[in-house]
Amino acid sequence: MKGFLTVFSLECKKVFSSKGFWIFAIVILMLCLIVTASFKSIDDLLEGMDDSVVEGGAGATAAEMARYYELQLEEYRKAVESGATEQKLSDTTETQLKNMIAIYTYCDEHGIDPDKLTTLGTNTMLRMSSSDYVTTMTQLVFAFVTIMSIVLAAKTFAGEREDGTMRMQLTRPIKRSTLLTAKHTAVFVSSMATGLALTVIFMVVGATFFDASTSRVVLVDAYQNVTIINPYAAILLLLAIYAVTVEVVVQFTLFVGTFVTKTGALAIPLVLYLFAGSVAMLLYNTGLPFVGLFTNLSWASALTPAGAPIRGMSIYSMIAVTLVWTAAMTTTNYLMFEKRDLK
Amino acid sequence: MQEFNEKNGFSDDVFEVVAGNSGQKETCGSVAPTTLYLTIDGVSKTFKKPLAALNKKAAGGIVALDKVSLEVGKGEIFGILGPNGAGKSTLIKVITGLVIPDSGTVTLDGLDFRRDKHEFMKRVGAQIETPVFFNKKSGWWNLKYLADLQGGLPDQRIKDIVELVGLSSRIKSRVGTYSMGMRQRLGLAQAIMHNPDFLVLDEPINGLDPDGIAQVRDLIRQLRDCYGTTVLFSSHILGEMQTLCDRVAFLASGRLVAVKTRAEIEHGLGDVSVLCVVCDEPNRAAALIGEKYGYRTKVQGTALYVEVKGGNTAEINKTLIENGISVVSFSVKTRTLEEMYKELTR
Numbered sequence: 001m002k003g004f005l006t007v008f009s010l011e012c013k014k015v016f017s018s019k020g021f022w023i024f025a026i027v028i029l030m031l032c033l034i035v036t037a038s039f040k041s042i043d044d045l046l047e048g049m050d051d052s053v054v055e056g057g058a059g060a061t062a063a064e065m066a067r068y069y070e071l072q073l074e075e076y077r078k079a080v081e082s083g084a085t086e087q088k089l090s091d092t093t094e095t096q097l098k099n100m101i102a103i104y105t106y107c108d109e110h111g112i113d114p115d116k117l118t119t120l121g122t123n124t125m126l127r128m129s130s131s132d133y134v135t136t137m138t139q140l141v142f143a144f145v146t147i148m149s150i151v152l153a154a155k156t157f158a159g160e161r162e163d164g165t166m167r168m169q170l171t172r173p174i175k176r177s178t179l180l181t182a183k184h185t186a187v188f189v190s191s192m193a194t195g196l197a198l199t200v201i202f203m204v205v206g207a208t209f210f211d212a213s214t215s216r217v218v219l220v221d222a223y224q225n226v227t228i229i230n231p232y233a234a235i236l237l238l239l240a241i242y243a244v245t246v247e248v249v250v251q252f253t254l255f256v257g258t259f260v261t262k263t264g265a266l267a268i269p270l271v272l273y274l275f276a277g278s279v280a281m282l283l284y285n286t287g288l289p290f291v292g293l294f295t296n297l298s299w300a301s302a303l304t305p306a307g308a309p310i311r312g313m314s315i316y317s318m319i320a321v322t323l324v325w326t327a328a329m330t331t332t333n334y335l336m337f338e339k340r341d342l343k
Numbered sequence: 344m345q346e347f348n349e350k351n352g353f354s355d356d357v358f359e360v361v362a363g364n365s366g367q368k369e370t371c372g373s374v375a376p377t378t379l380y381l382t383i384d385g386v387s388k389t390f391k392k393p394l395a396a397l398n399k400k401a402a403g404g405i406v407a408l409d410k411v412s413l414e415v416g417k418g419e420i421f422g423i424l425g426p427n428g429a430g431k432s433t434l435i436k437v438i439t440g441l442v443i444p445d446s447g448t449v450t451l452d453g454l455d456f457r458r459d460k461h462e463f464m465k466r467v468g469a470q471i472e473t474p475v476f477f478n479k480k481s482g483w484w485n486l487k488y489l490a491d492l493q494g495g496l497p498d499q500r501i502k503d504i505v506e507l508v509g510l511s512s513r514i515k516s517r518v519g520t521y522s523m524g525m526r527q528r529l530g531l532a533q534a535i536m537h538n539p540d541f542l543v544l545d546e547p548i549n550g551l552d553p554d555g556i557a558q559v560r561d562l563i564r565q566l567r568d569c570y571g572t573t574v575l576f577s578s579h580i581l582g583e584m585q586t587l588c589d590r591v592a593f594l595a596s597g598r599l600v601a602v603k604t605r606a607e608i609e610h611g612l613g614d615v616s617v618l619c620v621v622c623d624e625p626n627r628a629a630a631l632i633g634e635k636y637g638y639r640t641k642v643q644g645t646a647l648y649v650e651v652k653g654g655n656t657a658e659i660n661k662t663l664i665e666n667g668i669s670v671v672s673f674s675v676k677t678r679t680l681e682e683m684y685k686e687l688t689r
Contacts, residue, residue: 006491006492006494007492010492018479019479163475164475165475165476165477167471167472167475168475168476168533169492170439170441171439171440171464171469171471172489172493173460173462173463173464173465173493174464174492175460175461339443341390341436341443343441343442
């Protein structure tokens with residue numbers, strides 16, 4: 001444990017004392033501030049407009065909206081039965097329609113104005129509340145933080161092995177497994193700390209420049225159970241989702257770094273991270289069952305009204321898939337690092 | 344080996360004895376160390392492609408070490424000599440745990456590497472190949488970092504070590520700006536700063552100026568004399584091996600071919616020399632020497648070659664003259680260390 005803490009603190013010190021880290025963090029901050037400026041200008045523009053224009057389909061009640069989506073669903077089912085539309089295994093149309101019905105029925109029953117609700121990861125042309133702003137910025141920040149964690153993991157593992165500095169560390173009385181876990185934890189913690197610090201900055205920015213009257217966030221699970229949560233709970237939920245994402249990405253980078261050089265360890269996870277989403281969307285439309293397993297790793301999709309990536313799969317299946325993935329990666333990384341020559 | 348044979352007119356079998364290359368048993372040194380400290384027993388290593396490495400029994404790959412067995416005594420300065428690719432660095436990496444051997448064991452002071460790695464590595468200070476540091480950080484930062492990994496050292500101790508290796512003036516500069524020699528000094532500093540019992544140095548004097556070489560030599564001697572540190576080091580510089588090491592192991596294509604003591608090296612020939620006698624009756628002389636001393640001989644024209652063990656060449660001359668053989672010329676051929684190195688590591 002003492003060895004672990006020593007290596008962990010030294011690794012964190014190494015990250016936070018490097019110029020590259022601070023340059024990257026400041027670039028993320030600047031980019032996000034530019035985005036903030038554009039949000040603010042759109043928000044100011046909307047402020048002077050008529051409410052009915054801003055809110056789009058204003059006027060219809062929640063019950064009417066629920067009825068509208070029920071009719072749409074009926075039509076869709078008829079089309080599937082007649083063979084005009086082919087139903088896929090990972091069927092988004094049906095799930096989305098069911099989710100909309102669930103949300104509007106819930107609003108009708110509880111007397112909630114549906115326009116005051118937002119969903120995670122969707123931006124409407126409604127005026128932005130401070131909590132909308134923070135959830136949006138958190139997602140933007142973590143998109144960059146995940147890239148940063150790939151860079152750090154590739155540098156601290158494949159990089160140090162390749163340039164020879166790891167040799168010096170390995171000839172100290174420290175177990176290889178301790179070195180691996182401590183480096184892994186340090187990359188995870190320093191990335192998450194950066195993400196959290198930036199989120200706190202944007203919470204302050206949001207409270208200062210945007211409408212502080214909070215809107216609420218609606219979550220629909222795979223069985224169309226509707227939950228309405230506090231926007232700050234939504235931020236915490238997002239942080240938890242990104243913690244899982246960063247962890248999976250770091251593990252994958254370490255895994256790749258065991259086999260290839262520094263450049264490969266950086267490029268392969270980065271390309272997959274940046275383009276896997278688009279590739280997954282293409283595969284997703286094929287409706288093949290294995291794609292469901294892959295998209296199950298994208299937790300955020302489970303918490304938006306898009307619903308579970310595959311019919312009948314719930315958030316529990318996603319937890320299971322993630323745990324299996326994590327266990328497999330950790331074991332492989334450990335074995336590869338422990339049993340290999342590190343020249 | 345063969346070169347030496349041809350030069351002196353001996354057949355191969357005779358030269359096996361000359362070079363002391365008559366099998367593994369003799370390779371463990373003619374002088375056994377007083378107290379055993381490091382024992383390397385039958386270490387073999389074959390480098391394979393990543394996937395083939397999963398199957399230990401798969402054929403192919405590059406044999407880096409082939410059943411190498413060595414014993415190093417407590418407080419001994421032990422050298423490893425061999426051409427490029429002989430397996431010197433691999434052997435050192437096996438000792439420091441960077442390379443995992445296919446078979447064989449490494450024991451230090453009764454501690455098996457595989458079982459007691461932590462205790463084992465606590466006693467070891469190592470500098471492997473050209474030392475690599477974090478180039479963007481200062482020499483001081485690097486030393487402090489490595490000291491912390493070791494469990495922490497007082498600043499004063501690090502300062503003293505830096506002074507000892509002669510880096511005080513540049514220790515706060517970035518390692519990226521250091522010359523090769525300065526990196527070697529920093530490498531040495533990180534290896535000795537925690538006062539290890541066992542020092543492993545891989546080519547420690549590469550890139551050093553003559554002053555630096557002398558300093559390193561003095562430092563190694565000082566460590567051994569004052570603290571009883573056992574030192575294992577590899578080098579290409581033959582003269583250095585000769586002056587510094589108590590014993591030298593010769594490695595060639597992954598095999599240990601000989602272990603020589605300093606005395607043997609200083610005499611060039613070890614305890615075996617080749618005598619070349621030109622006389623009128625070489626065949627009779629050969630029979631006479633064979634009968635009286637039991638030495639192996641070979642006649643070529645008027646020249647007689649005798650493989651002499653020990654230094655009694657004068658006595659042989661006397662015997663020949665007493666038996667009425669007129670000796671035209673009498674010469675003792677000794678080998679330089681370079682010749683010995685070339686022959687052994689061929």
